[in-house]
Amino acid sequence: xxxxxxxxxxxxxxxxxxxxxxxxxxxxxxxxxxxxxxxxxxxxxxxxxxxxxxxxxxxxxxxxxxxxxxxxxxxxxxxxxxxxxxxxxxxxxxxxxxxxxxxxxxxxxxxxx
Amino acid sequence: xxxxxxxxxxxxxxxxxxxxxxxxxxxxxxxxxxxxxxxxxxxxxxxxxxxxxxxxxxxxxxxxxxxxxxxxxxxxxxxxxxxxxxxxxxxxxxxxxxxxxxxxxxxxxxxx
Numbered sequence: 001x002x003x004x005x006x007x008x009x010x011x012x013x014x015x016x017x018x019x020x021x022x023x024x025x026x027x028x029x030x031x032x033x034x035x036x037x038x039x040x041x042x043x044x045x046x047x048x049x050x051x052x053x054x055x056x057x058x059x060x061x062x063x064x065x066x067x068x069x070x071x072x073x074x075x076x077x078x079x080x081x082x083x084x085x086x087x088x089x090x091x092x093x094x095x096x097x098x099x100x101x102x103x104x105x106x107x108x109x110x111x112x113x
Numbered sequence: 114x115x116x117x118x119x120x121x122x123x124x125x126x127x128x129x130x131x132x133x134x135x136x137x138x139x140x141x142x143x144x145x146x147x148x149x150x151x152x153x154x155x156x157x158x159x160x161x162x163x164x165x166x167x168x169x170x171x172x173x174x175x176x177x178x179x180x181x182x183x184x185x186x187x188x189x190x191x192x193x194x195x196x197x198x199x200x201x202x203x204x205x206x207x208x209x210x211x212x213x214x215x216x217x218x219x220x221x222x223x224x225x
Contacts, residue, residue: 004156006156026137033212033213035213038166040219042215042216042218043202043213043215043218045212045213048211048212053133056210056211056212090156090157091143092213099146099211100164100206100207100213101147101159101162102159102206102213103150103159104156104157104158104159105148106155106156107155107156107158
């Protein structure tokens with residue numbers, strides 16, 4: 001079974017731009033969560049989607065948003081990029097019946113210049 | 114709030130040495146506990162998990178036991194290999210929040 005896939009793997013943007021990251025979960029997984037990983041703050045939860053609905057949200061500004069499609073694929077968007085948004089963005093998927101056990105993708109590394 | 118505390122790294126060991134990485138947690142209720150591993154340039158891989166007190170998770174020679182009385186979930190391996198060199202993250206899910214909460218990670222470097 002294919003794992004979680006994320007595209008693109010690398011991105012370079014400039015301040016003020018916006019960016020959209022994509023995540024395809026493991027087949028059969030309907031829950032998708034997003035995390036930001038930085039050297040300073042470590043791994044921080046952004047949000048979780050299930051059946052196209054945001055079920056949980058972390059402590060990030062409104063510039064960070066996401067959505068989930070009917071096929072469970074998810075996207076996250078960051079508008080008005082800041083230098084501090086440079087990070088590895090990780091997507092994880094899980095079964096509806098075992099949402100605590102999350103399987104991660106390889107991540108998208110975003111560099112904001 | 115819920116939190117996870119891991120021992121600071123880096124941990125440097127010789128091949129075939131015994132490994133322990135300490136992890137303690139604070140949580141309301143009865144969280145599930147996890148160890149994830151991250152190799153350079155990659156995402157997180159689920160290494161093992163335990164969902165209730167006294168459960169032992171194990172995988173690839175690694176083990177961890179859910180100790181409710183000491184709120185701990187220490188990772189152990191009897192004989193490490195160079196290929197085990199990576200960053201290890203302890204995490205919990207549940208308690209007061211329905212999300213994974215991670216420790217700061219522990220870098221393990223195994224020398225031949």
